[in-house]
Amino acid sequence: MQKRALRCYGEEISEIERERARLYTNLSINKLSSLHQPKTQINIWEERELEMERSRDGGSTKRWRDREMEEARVRKMERSRDGGSTSEMEIEK
Known part of the structure; x- marks a missing residue:
């Protein structure tokens, strides 16, 4: 029974790994094709x-x-809203 459970577990993992590899390959192909358009x-x-x-x-x-x-x-709108003070965005600049 343990061997059967391990075999099912191994098949499940290999199926997940195949799917992950397929998705990674598709992602890489899409990224490369977008770079070379x-x-x-x-x-x-x-x-x-x-x-x-x-x-x-x-x-x-x-x-x-x-x-x-x-x-x-x-x-200008931010200054008028703040009552004439400068906004944080302006201070950063």
Whole structure:
């Protein structure tokens, strides 16, 4: 009876190990395929558009300026909410 129990236990473990190996292999394949995906045409055009903006603006992009303006607006709202004191986010910067 012990031998039978050990054999069942061994089969169960080997089945779990096979499943783990299969999942690990699939994960590795998915990770590798995502790393080696070719650029799409949209990404290429977007990069070209950003490069053109950089050359026109002397190195800064419109998106960068928009993000800076949005951050400034948020800091201003936080100051007004805090009663004029600076927020923790500003102190960290």
